[in-house]
Amino acid sequence: MMPRQGAYCTMRDVEAGELAAMKGRANSKAAKEWLSEKETNRSRILSEVLSLMPSTEYRQLVKTNANGKVRQIDAPSMATLVVQHMWMELVMPFYKQVEPGVARNCLPGRGVTAEQREGSVLKEAKRLIYDRRELQYLVCADQRQCYQRITPRAYRIGMKALRDRVFGGSDAGDRCEAFDFWRWLTDLGEQVSFVDGRLPIGTPTSPLVHHIAMLPFDLWLKEQFPWAIRYADNAWVATETRGEANQTLWRIRQYWWYVYGLRAKRHTAGVMAIGEEGADLCGYVVRRFPHKTATSHDKGLTLMRPATLHRAVRCRDDKSWASYFGLMKAADCYGIMQEIERRMKLTELTKRVRIDRSMDAKHIEMKDLEGKVHNVYKYEIRRGKDGDNWMKALIGIPEVDQESGKPTGRIRAYEYHGNYQGIIRWLRELEQSGIDFLPIEEGRIVNECGYIYEGSTNQMEFIEEE
Secondary structure, eight states: OOOOSSSSOOHHHHHHHHHHHHTTTTTSHHHHHHHHTHHHHHHHHHHHHHTTOOOOOEEEEEEEOTTSOEEEEEEEOHHHHHHHHHHHHHHHHHHHHHOOSOBOSSSTTOBTTOSSGGGBHHHHHHIIIIIOTTOOEEEEEEBSSHHHHOOHHHHHHHHHHHHHHHHTTSOHHHHHHHHHHHHHHHHHHHHHHOBTTBOOSSOTHHHHHHHHHTHHHHHHHHHHOSEEEEETTEEEEEESSHHHHHHHHHHHHHHIIIIIOOOBOTTTOEEEEOSTTOEEETTEEEEEOSSOOTTOSSOEEEEEOHHHHHHHHHOOOHHHHHHHHHHHHTTTOHHHHHHHHHHSOHHHHHHHOOOOOTTOOEEOOHHHHTTOOEEEEEEEEEEETTEEEEEEEEEEEEEEOTTTOOEEEEEEEEEEEEOOHHHHHHHHHHHHHTOOOOSEEEEOEEESSSEEETTOSOOOOSOOOO
């Protein structure tokens, strides 16, 4: 990836940061105040960022986790959020280009139970314990006060390693321009991510700054060991012998101390044999059954951590129950889940367990929608081997009172889905135009060589003969 030409950032970058900052906050008071003067706010943010003088503001909050741990949270203001997300939009493509896949938290497609194995802690742990039986020991290390100990110096070391990996192959002229841009990007990241020289908890930039600081460590893990992952401040490395495991734990501790000034927690750092007792990774205990091979059945067992399972069974909070249910679904807890369903009435269960699906509304058939005026608010197009072959759209139809026939003023939500190629091709053309076309107002479906939106195609009226 080559350095940017011209200005280091543009109004489009500010708008991208604003869009990311508004996600989940569009109805908040701060968001509405920001949008009421968005043009002025955007111009001010762009001017401050280009001159490396961004204004940051935080509110101090206190949060208590389920395990009783009290955390001091720094909640950023809306303007600070916009600048932070803008910086993340600028630096994330470079980080994704270089990072070795060791980090498994706070990144797109990564998590404890992510869908893809390459991004999931649990799926990768199952692969290790069930299939990779030549690796007999697991090294566990946990950083002590990782956010408090990550300094601007550690962040700058990570940014330097990232820069060398990205721009190392450029010629002299490109490197000179790239280094100027990178110096500005590094300085901006330090100003919007650190509060009085410390990395705060509760800001969107803190996980990414921690990842960047840990980038040299992640690259070292990937190069030195056959299996290694990191989830936030926890690192796991698998080895073949106990001697290699003890040596690896010592090397990790020394690396953290001499490079970052971080200590490993005494009570959680150690070496364990991978066997029937199981290894605890992020709340799941994965066990290996002996005398099995990678192609055998019943190679192991995955359970939840006993404390987490106890809270899940006793949970009566509507908001928490769905999360526990999802955690249990990823483990071998089918019998426990059945027992919970037997104890609860179906109506009670559906009150507590609700799945939020994207664009979930009442379905309407295309033949019933044909000719009706409606608005299109959101859509999704999926791609198969041969191209785009499926779409789903969230639409709104004005409600009409059945008795009086007069509009009620409300908009009924519906969704339609299917392989409607005429509509798919039209939406793709709108995307390429670069205009902000949603919502599509007063649309009308017609059946002309397939279902299309009225007026969306150039149709022939006469046959012209030579």
